[in-house]
Amino acid sequence: MAPKRPPGGLRRENDPPLLILVSLADGPKHGHALAKDIGEFAGVTLGPGALYGAITRLEERGLIEPLASEDRRRPYQITTAGSAALAVALADLRRIANTGTARLGRLGLDLA
Amino acid sequence: MRRLLRWYPRAWRERYGEEFLALVEDTLDGRRAGWRLRLGVAWSGLRERGHQVLRSRPAWKRNLSGWDLFVRAGCLLGVSVDTAGRRPPAAGAWQAATAATVLTTLAAVTGAAIVAAGAVAWPPFVRFLRAGGWPVIRRRITWAALGSAATTGVLIWLLLMPGPTAARQPGWLTAYTLAFGLTTLLFAITTRLWATAVRMVKKHLDLAPRIRAAETLLGAAVSAGILTMVPVEIVWFGVVRSSAFWLANGLALLVASFLATPRTLRRARRRARWQLAAAAGGR
The missing domain is CATH 1.10.287 (Helix Hairpins)
Structure with a gap:
């Protein structure tokens, strides 16, 4: 599992909607599977309230959609609009990461 | 456990209530709900209520804000x-x-x-x-x-x-x-x-x-x-x-x-x- 907080106490990218979209990009998941997956790849623990708050907003915006379910655990999948929104958000993050990496490189720190 | 849902608006409970409780049960895995979880759920429920109030503004208010730009143009x-x-x-x-x-x-x-x-x-x-x-x-x-x-x-x-x-x-x-x-x-x-x-x-x-x-x-x-x-x-x-x-x-x-x-x-x-x-x- 990834560390909870990086050295120096800088905040990691832990926006619940973004994390949910990243998790669903791997395939449909229900609430508990989402929370576990996010914990594993991002080291972020999303409580039930935060998770379902984000699911509600994402569904309202048409970025995810529920799938039919036989039991109480309803799975969700990412929509085409959700994939597009995720691609744009990741491109923004990549630009920030690339800029930061290049600037650290000028200070003599190699992150590769 | 079901009492946790009382913080949420009725419409939300009807749509997400059961799956939300299933998630809480999976998260607790047989343990009792602690104060942090209760507090987190209460806070999320109140935020959801606030969100619902903002969304359910009366139609005349929504129309009024829709007219804003045009009144300014006039x-x-x-x-x-x-x-x-x-x-x-x-x-x-x-x-x-x-x-x-x-x-x-x-x-x-x-x-x-x-x-x-x-x-x-x-x-x-x-x-x-x-x-x-x-x-x-x-x-x-x-x-x-x-x-x-x-x-x-x-x-x-x-x-x-x-x-x-x-x-x-x-x-x-x-x-x-x-x-x-x-x-x-x-x-x-x-x-x-x-x-x-x-x-x-x-x-x-x-x-x-x-x-x-x-x-x-x-x-x-x-x-x-x-x-x-x-x-x-x-x-x-x-x-x-x-x-x-x-x-x-x-x-x-x-x-x-x-x-x-x-x-x-x-x-x-x-x-x-x-x-x-x-x-x-x-x-």
């Missing part, structure tokens, strides 16, 4: 005609001339954005009409055209009236106020009618993703243009009327507009990128 036209008819004081002549020039430039840029938005959507619009789409949009376009004719009529009436500084006949003030108010009101209604007609037409057009993205950007430019013209107009009005109150208000609004415009344009750019990315992903 006031812009009415006050411009009134202010143009007044002579500025000698001390504020250059400030008035500068404000008028800035306003004219902004009007030209906003107008160009409107023309460009129409031009990029013209070929799909012609295709839509050739495919027999006119009956679908006829009613809206007719109302907007009637509104334009009525606005032009009262505007001509207002322009032909003796200006505020000219010799006044008895009853001049009543007629002038009526013409001024009608021009403002009709222009606001007409711009709203055209906006509704354009939205309706856009819904029926088969726009390429690039055109759709361009329309989003141009729409934001038009909106930003109108919202910047309003404070410039108030500054002009304040200078011509030698009113420190209106001048200060106009300048404060102008600063607020300068701060808000980049955010509006950034949001539009992000939306346009979404539209392009969604189209690329759907192919």
